[in-house]
Amino acid sequence: MLPLYFLLKNFRQIITGFAFVYLGLLYLAAKIKKEPSMNKKLSINDIANELHVAKSTVSFILNGKAKEKRISDELTEKVLQFVKEKGYQPNQLAKSLSTGKTKMICLMVEKISDYFFSHIAFHLEALAYKNGYKIIYCSTENDPEKTKELITLLRARHVDGYIITPPVGIEKEIRALISDNLPVVLFDRYLPNITTDYVGLDNYNGTFDAVEYLVKGSRKKIALVTLSSDQTQMTERQAGYLAAMEEHGLSPLVLRVSFENDTETTVEQCVRFIKDHSELDAIIFATNYLALSGIKAISDLSLKIPTDISLIAFDDHDVFKIYNPTISAISQPLDELAKQLFKTLLDKLENKVRLKDVSKVIIQPELILRGSTHSP
Amino acid sequence: MLPLYFLLKNFRQIITGFAFVYLGLLYLAAKIKKEPSMNKKLSINDIANELHVAKSTVSFILNGKAKEKRISDELTEKVLQFVKEKGYQPNQLAKSLSTGKTKMICLMVEKISDYFFSHIAFHLEALAYKNGYKIIYCSTENDPEKTKELITLLRARHVDGYIITPPVGIEKEIRALISDNLPVVLFDRYLPNITTDYVGLDNYNGTFDAVEYLVKGSRKKIALVTLSSDQTQMTERQAGYLAAMEEHGLSPLVLRVSFENDTETTVEQCVRFIKDHSELDAIIFATNYLALSGIKAISDLSLKIPTDISLIAFDDHDVFKIYNPTISAISQPLDELAKQLFKTLLDKLENKVRLKDVSKVIIQPELILRGSTHSP
DNA sequence: TAAAATAGCAAAACCGGTTTCATAATCAGC
DNA sequence: GCTGATTATGAAACCGGTTTTGCTATTTTA
Numbered sequence: 001m002l003p004l005y006f007l008l009k010n011f012r013q014i015i016t017g018f019a020f021v022y023l024g025l026l027y028l029a030a031k032i033k034k035e036p037s038m039n040k041k042l043s044i045n046d047i048a049n050e051l052h053v054a055k056s057t058v059s060f061i062l063n064g065k066a067k068e069k070r071i072s073d074e075l076t077e078k079v080l081q082f083v084k085e086k087g088y089q090p091n092q093l094a095k096s097l098s099t100g101k102t103k104m105i106c107l108m109v110e111k112i113s114d115y116f117f118s119h120i121a122f123h124l125e126a127l128a129y130k131n132g133y134k135i136i137y138c139s140t141e142n143d144p145e146k147t148k149e150l151i152t153l154l155r156a157r158h159v160d161g162y163i164i165t166p167p168v169g170i171e172k173e174i175r176a177l178i179s180d181n182l183p184v185v186l187f188d189r190y191l192p193n194i195t196t197d198y199v200g201l202d203n204y205n206g207t208f209d210a211v212e213y214l215v216k217g218s219r220k221k222i223a224l225v226t227l228s229s230d231q232t233q234m235t236e237r238q239a240g241y242l243a244a245m246e247e248h249g250l251s252p253l254v255l256r257v258s259f260e261n262d263t264e265t266t267v268e269q270c271v272r273f274i275k276d277h278s279e280l281d282a283i284i285f286a287t288n289y290l291a292l293s294g295i296k297a298i299s300d301l302s303l304k305i306p307t308d309i310s311l312i313a314f315d316d317h318d319v320f321k322i323y324n325p326t327i328s329a330i331s332q333p334l335d336e337l338a339k340q341l342f343k344t345l346l347d348k349l350e351n352k353v354r355l356k357d358v359s360k361v362i363i364q365p366e367l368i369l370r371g372s373t374h375s376p
Numbered sequence: 377m378l379p380l381y382f383l384l385k386n387f388r389q390i391i392t393g394f395a396f397v398y399l400g401l402l403y404l405a406a407k408i409k410k411e412p413s414m415n416k417k418l419s420i421n422d423i424a425n426e427l428h429v430a431k432s433t434v435s436f437i438l439n440g441k442a443k444e445k446r447i448s449d450e451l452t453e454k455v456l457q458f459v460k461e462k463g464y465q466p467n468q469l470a471k472s473l474s475t476g477k478t479k480m481i482c483l484m485v486e487k488i489s490d491y492f493f494s495h496i497a498f499h500l501e502a503l504a505y506k507n508g509y510k511i512i513y514c515s516t517e518n519d520p521e522k523t524k525e526l527i528t529l530l531r532a533r534h535v536d537g538y539i540i541t542p543p544v545g546i547e548k549e550i551r552a553l554i555s556d557n558l559p560v561v562l563f564d565r566y567l568p569n570i571t572t573d574y575v576g577l578d579n580y581n582g583t584f585d586a587v588e589y590l591v592k593g594s595r596k597k598i599a600l601v602t603l604s605s606d607q608t609q610m611t612e613r614q615a616g617y618l619a620a621m622e623e624h625g626l627s628p629l630v631l632r633v634s635f636e637n638d639t640e641t642t643v644e645q646c647v648r649f650i651k652d653h654s655e656l657d658a659i660i661f662a663t664n665y666l667a668l669s670g671i672k673a674i675s676d677l678s679l680k681i682p683t684d685i686s687l688i689a690f691d692d693h694d695v696f697k698i699y700n701p702t703i704s705a706i707s708q709p710l711d712e713l714a715k716q717l718f719k720t721l722l723d724k725l726e727n728k729v730r731l732k733d734v735s736k737v738i739i740q741p742e743l744i745l746r747g748s749t750h751s752p
Numbered sequence: 753t754a755a756a757a758t759a760g761c762a763a764a765a766c767c768g769g770t771t772t773c774a775t776a777a778t779c780a781g782c
Numbered sequence: 783g784c785t786g787a788t789t790a791t792g793a794a795a796c797c798g799g800t801t802t803t804g805c806t807a808t809t810t811t812a
Contacts, residue, residue: 043797043798043799044798044799044800045798045799053761053762054761054762054763055762055798055799055800056761056762056763056764056800056801056802057760057761057762059799059800059801060761060800060801063800069760069761070758070759070760070761071759071760071761072759072760072761075760075761089528089531089532090532090798090799091473091532091534091797091798091799092532092533092534092799093469093472093473093478093533093534093797093798093799094473094767094797094798094799094800095798095799095800096469096767096799097467097469097470097473097766097767097768097769097797097798097799097800098766098767098798098799098800098801099767099799099800100767102469104512111498112494112497112498112501113494113495113497113498114494117494118488118489118490118493118494118497119489121488121489121494121513122487122488122489122515125488125513125514125515126515129514134512134514134529134530134533135512135513136480136510136511136512137497137501137511137513138501138505138510139498139501139502152465153510154510155465156465156466156467156468157468157469157510158467158468158469263697289694292694292695292698293698295698296697296698299698299700317695318665318668318695319668319693319694319695319698319699321639321672322668322669322671322672322675322695323695323699324675324700419767419768419769420768420769420770421768421769429791429792430791430792430793431768431769431770431792432770432771432772432791432792432793432794433790433791433792435769435770435771436770436771436791439770445790445791446788446789446790446791447790447791448789448790448791451790451791466768466769467767467768467769468769469767469768469769470767470768470769470770470797471768471769471770472769472797473767473768473769473770473796473797473798473799474768474769474770474771474796474797475769475770475797476797
């Protein structure tokens with residue numbers, strides 16, 4: 001107890017001593033701080049100091065809560081004027097840290113350079129921009145391990161929501177996101193065991209209708225060239241094809257190409273496939289880049305499109321419009337997909353829809369008929 | 377002085393009173409905090425509390441400064457073990473706020489869905505990933521006003537560096553970035569009045585060599601189809617063409633197409649152009665999408681490639697490899713460009729190179745000869 | 753006319769990290 | 783036995799916002 005007693009007894013002297021030291025330090029600090037004249041960005045503290053107001057007051061005014069917090073019009077005007085003059089931009093990092101919202105969303109696709117994904121990215125960005133969001137993109141390259149790591153990294157950055165084309169094998173991580181109340185919208189393909197928002201194409205109808213159309217054009221030997229992939233969009237496309245073939249009593253013929261093939265290998269495989277099945281009169285390609293390889297193969301074999309063989313590609317491509325002949329496609333409405341995708345996510349982000357309520361949006365593809373198919 | 381004196385006199389009692397109140401509050405706070413059992417993420421504070429250490433100590437250990445700060449191996453091990461068990465991920469926002477580094481870079485291109493840009497984006501992402509960076513992309517759509525706003529938004533988010541394909545008219549903003557010591561690498565095109573890092577193609581040589589090649593193949597009437605744009609990459613391509621034509625004593629012929637054209641309009645303009653100049657025996661297209669329109673035009677006119685007319689496109693495209701005939705291209709080495717681009721930026725970000733020292737990297741294009749050109 | 757309500761703003765706590773400074777304990781040297 | 787250096791760690795300031803709480807002066811109500 002003695003030291004405490006000593007303290008008490010000499011309280012005033014001690015305080016006085018400290019006060020002088022403190023003043024001295026203040027002076028020095030001011031001296032030092034003024035010196036560098038750095039072009040440091042204006043902070044809310046600077047504004048508060050310069051105007052001799054509390055920073056809370058400034059914060060309220062800047063966030064449009066002046067009325068609510070009963071701050072005088074006079075002061076409000078003064079602050080707004082000052083901010084406008086100085087061109088103050090609040091630090092988003094600080095804002096994010098305190099609010100917990102980053103206004104960033106993650107776009108995780110298979111490969112950003114793909115025609116389909118880069119176009120979705122473009123449309124999404126426009127929508128995000130309008131709503132004050134920024135997009136971080138990443139490519140999963142269909143690697144579950146890489147994807148898991150990406151999710152970890154993005155969680156550390158506290159992005160507000162996720163748009164993902166999931167590779168199989170990341171069910172646990174998606175579930176973790178959901179159970180932590182982070183909005184996730186799956187896209188293009190889904191994970192069968194996971195209940196969450198999804199936006200995608202009616203792949204089944206796409207190939208089904210394509211087969212129907214070819215059949216009407218008197219094609220009988222219709223093959224499907226697809227990827228050896230168990231992703232839903234691929235299995236659906238195949239299912240649609242098989243169902244339509246069965247419905248018309250035709251025997252299906254499917255070539256499955258490895259995902260890891262380079263273009264040359266795929267072309268070779270197509271060439272052999274077509275040679276081995278000389279009776280073929282039509283091919284449906286399950287993706288646009290498979291179609292590109294297929295076209296090359298057909299060209300190498302000197303077959304005529306559509307006389308010898310009719311073609312329909314899943315997913316449109318700029319090239320299909322200018323190739324000779326032009327190539328028919330089962331087209332995904334890119335802007336509509338992006339729109340639905342963003343709306344679904346935004347509804348969750350802005351709590352217009354409860355997190356638990358899932359929505360599935362299935363967009364209908366459009367069969368765009370061009371020169372590569374006979375009209376019925 | 378009286379109240380102060382009163383305070384001093386009753387100091388101990390007051391303290392005791394406060395102590396009890398404090399303890400009571402602590403208890404309540406604990407009660408309340410425990411109740412929700414939220415799955416709130418582990419913070420460095422939680423770790424410090426649970427292990428009864430200061431958070432500074434934890435921070436040092438986690439940042440590999442244990443040795444430097446002479447923290448005992450024992451404690452270090454204990455903390456690391458705990459962190460590993462609980463799977464702690466530090467909050468990047470907090471980290472960024474205090475360090476001033478976000479480990480994010482901005483990729484600002486003309487349009488992310490373009491073949492060229494989306495491929496650059498893909499390569500860049502891979503490099504960024506390896507180095508712990510994330511990329512925010514945005515499309516300028518060549519609109520200086522939009523671009524200015526984008527820069528403002530990204531500055532507020534404190535991205536560490538910028539990779540930009542600049543539209544003309546944002547000189548001031550770029551200068552502002554530079555003078556605030558933010559690394560900026562311009563790319564694909566540059567702003568003549570601004571001294572900063574740049575990575576781009578030798579556009580001049582690209583068209584120059586293309587003309588040379590065509591001339592060697594006995595082509596005399598060589599036209600250039602380009603954009604009516606004053607961006608450097610375009611003016612350079614045109615300059616290379618004009619210089620080569622002059623060198624060979626040939627009279628140049630240039631069609632300038634508006635940037636805002638839709639595909640149909642461009643095709644029409646090409647058709648008219650070719651019709652109006654029936655003597656044409658070769659065309660160089662200044663971009664790959666112009667070439668696509670041009671090919672369509674030529675196909676519509678039933679001209680034979682390369683018999684009637686030879687073709688070379690600036691910037692390769694997947695389609696050029698499969699079109700019949702295949703299309704020759706002045707190819708930009710995408711991975712090399714991305715590599716140099718990222719290296720230039722990273723050198724600045726990691727202070728391997730001083731901010732003021734600018735580097736210009738000019739990549740040589742590769743003339744890829746395919747079916748659309750006669751061999752000399 | 754005193755008590756209660758409200759206007760108007762300041763102060764402080766908080767978000768989750770990093771970094772500087774302080775302190776206590778031990779040990780070497782004079 | 784006192785001083786000074788070293789070791790090992792804790793406390794606190796800071797980054798720049800948001801939000802809760804607190805305080806005073808005035809106005810309204812009983």
